[in-house]
Amino acid sequence: MPKLRAHNIATSLDGYAAGPKQTRTDPLGRGGEDLHSWMWQTRTGRASMGQDGGDEGIDDRFLRAGNENIGATIMGRNMFGPIRGEWPDESWTGWWGDEPPYRHDVFVLTHHPRPSVSMSGGTTFHFVTDGIRAALDRAVEAAGGRDVRLGGGAATIREYLRAGLVDELHIAVVPILLGGGERLLDDDLVSTYRVAEFVASEGVAHYRLIR
């Protein structure tokens, strides 16, 4: 069976996936950028921005693993962009420029219908208005036997965890304190999981949770 996997989900030591004072144009909140800076040091992270070089150590291995055997991606609307409510037009096509790094079908959870958008490089954004299970069904179909990545953000991951649909969750704990913001986990959402792998780089503690 194809799996639903979330990888490289970064939180602070105090458990926040975004800092306080999140806004539509600053979705990571105050200090939230620091949750992701380790990614841009790695070869895989740099390659996703079209840049050469970068480390190939533990962090890179985990970042790369997040792409392996993935045939489709699901993400929440906040991860797709800052627009809320009805789509004013079809000009917003994500944060990733003309050629998003996904290169497969991406299913965006939204309450507001919109036609699919095909981008350069093989990424097509589909807008799913009938809920997380429908999005998963369509993503599994599109993945053609490979796994489905649960991209984020935190609220979307919590929804899928609450519904018992996540097979694997890789959390990357960054040694900073945000002191507030959006928690990744609450209500013991992962109490049915176990830590299958723990390994840390100089800057990140990686935990791979499975059931």
Place this chain on the structure above:
Amino acid sequence: MPKLRAHNIATSLDGYAAGPKQTRTDPLGRGGEDLHSWMWQTRTGRASMGQDGGDEGIDDRFLRAGNENIGATIMGRNMFGPIRGEWPDESWTGWWGDEPPYRHDVFVLTHHPRPSVSMSGGTTFHFVTDGIRAALDRAVEAAGGRDVRLGGGAATIREYLRAGLVDELHIAVVPILLGGGERLLDDDLVSTYRVAEFVASEGVAHYRLIR
């Protein structure tokens, strides 16, 4: 100025310092023993139980650091023993046998007065009934210029954090999920701190927080 320092405070990945179903005779709750098993692999941990051998790596370094320049210890009553309410007699003298590893004055927070008890090896237990600040004052005095260790448990650490009295907090995150129990931190108690040091062994992620 002498500092108030808490070291080797173990939590699960989901933030619990003890597992669910804590009882008086099982103060660590279900699965809680696993929070401390790494300590018994180290030279310092084994020495505290009168045993030879053990690892001398990262975990041992952190365990050892918890003893360095410490002249007195404060602990909550639950850490001292399972007895609640009035002391029935003076027979309970802690979990540590006739020769506790402290070898200095230990101030036990309690609502119920009791005479001090001097043990073999230099440890004297004092029972403080007039609050956390009084205990700290007495511990600073007893430490004679060295620092004071805040031994625990979790509730006592939260009390001192809430009062703004903790100078340094070393958290040892063990890669297990307890799914419930006693949280070490809540209410963003450490939002005024920063992570001064992060380093992980194969089995523990160590974070040293200062202000």
